[in-house]
Amino acid sequence: MSKETTYLEAIRQALFEEMRRDNTVFVIGEDIAQFGGAFKVTKGLLAEFGADRVIDAPIAESAIVAAAIGAAMCGMRPVVEMQFADFVTNAYNMLVSNAAKAHYRWSQPVPMVVRCPSGGGIHGGPFHSTNPEGIFFHIPGLKLVCPSTPSDARGLLKSAIRDNNPVLFFEHKFLYRRAKEVLTEDDGAVPLGLAKIVRAGTDLTIVTYGSTVPMSLEAAEKLAQEDYEVEVIDLRTVLPWDRQTVLDSVKRTSRALVIHEDTRTGGIGAEIAATISELCFEYLDAPVGRVASHDTPVPFAPPLEEFFMPSAAKIEIELRRVLNF
Numbered sequence: 001m002s003k004e005t006t007y008l009e010a011i012r013q014a015l016f017e018e019m020r021r022d023n024t025v026f027v028i029g030e031d032i033a034q035f036g037g038a039f040k041v042t043k044g045l046l047a048e049f050g051a052d053r054v055i056d057a058p059i060a061e062s063a064i065v066a067a068a069i070g071a072a073m074c075g076m077r078p079v080v081e082m083q084f085a086d087f088v089t090n091a092y093n094m095l096v097s098n099a100a101k102a103h104y105r106w107s108q109p110v111p112m113v114v115r116c117p118s119g120g121g122i123h124g125g126p127f128h129s130t131n132p133e134g135i136f137f138h139i140p141g142l143k144l145v146c147p148s149t150p151s152d153a154r155g156l157l158k159s160a161i162r163d164n165n166p167v168l169f170f171e172h173k174f175l176y177r178r179a180k181e182v183l184t185e186d187d188g189a190v191p192l193g194l195a196k197i198v199r200a201g202t203d204l205t206i207v208t209y210g211s212t213v214p215m216s217l218e219a220a221e222k223l224a225q226e227d228y229e230v231e232v233i234d235l236r237t238v239l240p241w242d243r244q245t246v247l248d249s250v251k252r253t254s255r256a257l258v259i260h261e262d263t264r265t266g267g268i269g270a271e272i273a274a275t276i277s278e279l280c281f282e283y284l285d286a287p288v289g290r291v292a293s294h295d296t297p298v299p300f301a302p303p304l305e306e307f308f309m310p311s312a313a314k315i316e317i318e319l320r321r322v323l324n325f
Contacts, residue, residue: 002182005154005183006177006178007147007150007175008039011153011154011171012041014153015041015045018161025053025077025079026076026077027080028064029042029081030056030057030064030081030083032054032055032081033046033051033054033056038083039176060090061087061088061091062091065080066094066098069112069166077111077112077113077161077162079161080112084124085119085130095114096136096139099166100140100141100166101141103165104140109165110164110165113161113169114166115157115171116169118131119170119173119174119175120305130298131170131210131261131293132262133262133268134268136168136239141166142165143160143165143166144238145192146236148172148175149181149234150183151181152190152234157169158188158190159189159191170210172261192237193241193242194237196234196236197232197233198213198217198232201231203229203255204230204255204256204257205255205257206256206315207235207256207259207272207276208233208234208235208260212261212315215311216259216315219312219319223316223319223323230319231249241272246275247280250280254283254285254286256276256288257290257322258288259315260291261292263293263295267292270290285325286322289318289321291314
């Protein structure tokens with residue numbers, strides 16, 4: 001694969017490859033068959049795999065997820081598409097009360113994936129731009145995945161489909177056609193639960209995932225011009241998150257900054273910051289910093305959305321604060 005592949009195309013490629021590899025894999029969602037999905041991720045699947053494995057469902061997220069849970073319990077591997085991640089809350093009870101608890105209650109695997117196109121930066125307004133991973137971060141029995149690159153989007157989706165647990169797969173819409181990468185020719189599966197150090201450094205550790213990974217790298221490169229070496233960790237899987245990689249890094253750098261696009265209060269960053277403070281307190285030379293979106297719904301107006309969300313410039317400001325503490 002010598003040509004660059006977009007984040008969106010990498011996800012589509014993973015679906016094609018997994019459906020060819022395993023005939024128990026099927027996809028279900030709203031407008032995913034004839035129309036090819038709201039973002040065209042499932043374009044072409046119907047022609048190859050037919051209506052039995054590429055299923056157009058009514059606009060009823062709770063019913064879609066309930067059907068997928070039942071199919072998973074019967075030996076299938078459903079991949080559900082939410083048109084927008086915001087709508088996954090309609091299926092909250094099914095995911096939390098049924099999918100997440102089945103293995104704990106009677107050792108019943110529920111091998112299903114719910115794909116959630118998430119995030120802002122596309123001026124979608126308050127009902128089409130949220131990052132709801134923090135809502136499910138508190139739920140034992142679920143796995144949460146947030147890739148930031150095409151190769152990880154492809155590789156993590158493959159591993160999510162093969163996993164015997166329910167996985168929520170958060171795909172950032174802003175990255176769909178902007179993030180590009182040359183993919184490898186091999187299977188490319190990326191294990192769940194392992195973070196990746198995407199930039200090595202000695203002065204501070206950034207812990208991040210999803211859309212804020214490229215922002216963090218941009219800010220880190222800016223600080224490198226002043227001889228600050230910032231380490232950037234891409235969590236990739238946020239539940240379970242890779243504590244050991246994070247803690248080992250913070251012990252080396254003595255400073256930490258946790259960044260995500262989701263709103264600040266009660267976000268995943270709060271748990272990570274608390275864990276670092278609890279287990280690395282004697283190594284820290286500054287309080288753990290956080291960069292996140294403001295605690296409001298996502299604004300529709302572009303200038304307000306820009307003010308609401310993290311950016312490389314905002315990350316740079318917080319990096320300087322923590323470094324100079």
